[in-house]
Amino acid sequence: MELRQLRSFLAVIECGSFSRAAEKIGVTQQAISRNILTLESAVGAQLVERDKRVACPTPLGKVLVMYANNILAEADGFQRKVEDMLAASGGRVRLGSSPTAAIELVSEAVLSLNRDRDDIRLDVIAGALPAAADALMHGEMDLFVGIDNGAGDYEGLEREVFATELYCVVAGKQHPLAHAAHVSAQDLCDSEWIIGKHLGLVEAGWRAAFTSRGLDCPTPKITTTSLDFCKNILMSSPFLSVLPRQLVGSEIENGNLSCLNLDGFSWERPIALFYRRNTTFNDAISSTIEALRQAAGKYRRLLACQPIG
Structure with missing residues (x-):
């Protein structure tokens, strides 16, 4: 099982066709088909339904989607860690935030990290659920802080409530x-x-x-x-x-x-921290989570002091 095979598989499932998947990741349709067949051979079972108008995962393929997203995200995380170590950097964290969370909670955490860990580089990305959940699963974000409106069931993600x-x-x-x-x-x-x-x-x-x-x-x-x-x-x-x-x-x-x-x-709805289940936290991500937890305490006290009207 190789990373390129998993990327081909996820592209086919996301695009719904082999031709559009090939266009998306910049390879030939023959290469996509070959990667999927090799992956199915390695797994020992069919992963993609091919006799329908839209390519979709088999029951086993649906299970693989979550694992494949996690494997690719972990691989990308390792590559970023290698680059950070070679550049003598503390690391880069891609932190997603909804507008409400960014006002006090995320801003407080970012300023704290900038003061105490100036070797960490932060990319703060505006977002909201459910799109942020997809970004986490695809490895486009490391963490997301925002309001959980109950708009979806985010399989594969962990959730830690900070405040309401x-x-x-x-x-x-x-x-x-x-x-x-x-x-x-x-x-x-x-x-x-x-x-x-x-x-x-x-x-x-x-x-x-x-x-x-x-x-x-x-x-x-x-x-x-x-x-x-x-x-x-x-x-x-x-x-x-x-x-x-x-x-x-x-x-x-x-x-x-x-x-x-x-x-x-x-x-009332919870403001929560989301991250991929079974993800590997490097030092930069762990430090960011701790800063967010400390900022959440201040945020809760701020909300408690505010009048409703």
Whole structure:
């Protein structure tokens, strides 16, 4: 079993065809086919279904996908370690972070590492689940810190909860509910909404909050993957949204946004550290994890001191 065979196998599964896989990794289709056949011979079983319109893994092939991702990521990690040792560097860590986590937790950890371990090089990569989970499994990130919205079951990843984040209904100062003394579920139902994608269990809770009161859940007029775009819309138009409280803390303090307090319309989700199961932690990654854990303690204390409204 060779690394090139595993790369060919994963490319075929990801692309759904031998020809597109060959194009993706820059080899001939014959080379892809040869690598897959050799891999199947080494394993002793068929790994790819070839009699379907889309190439897909057999049951054993599905098992191999997770192991192959891990093997290739470990191999790449070893190669980076060799390069770091030859360059007399402490190592490079690719740290993924969601916007909320980056505000305090990740920033604190990065500054701590920069102060105490200036031999470690950090690549901080903006991201969010579930895309970050794929990046971890494919070895494109070493660690990811972000809100677990329950949008997927991340097989092959370990999860360590650092803190919890509060989601609340947010209005811009132009929205009439931002200044209302009393807000009802019907008021929220009658408003226009901009909702983020991949909210997972938070979106499910948002919908349930209306239906449990006998109301039809509003249909979002705008959906987005950009939290910055969402904030800008809220500050310039009479929309409502559901956002992490920490993400809009400064805008709430300066009066541009308001967090609407209404029973049943706030939701907590964990902020967690994710990494590949069975991964090999070098000194740089271990030091980064420890810095994140220490920063998480400060982050929890910060959240505990903040008012909801």
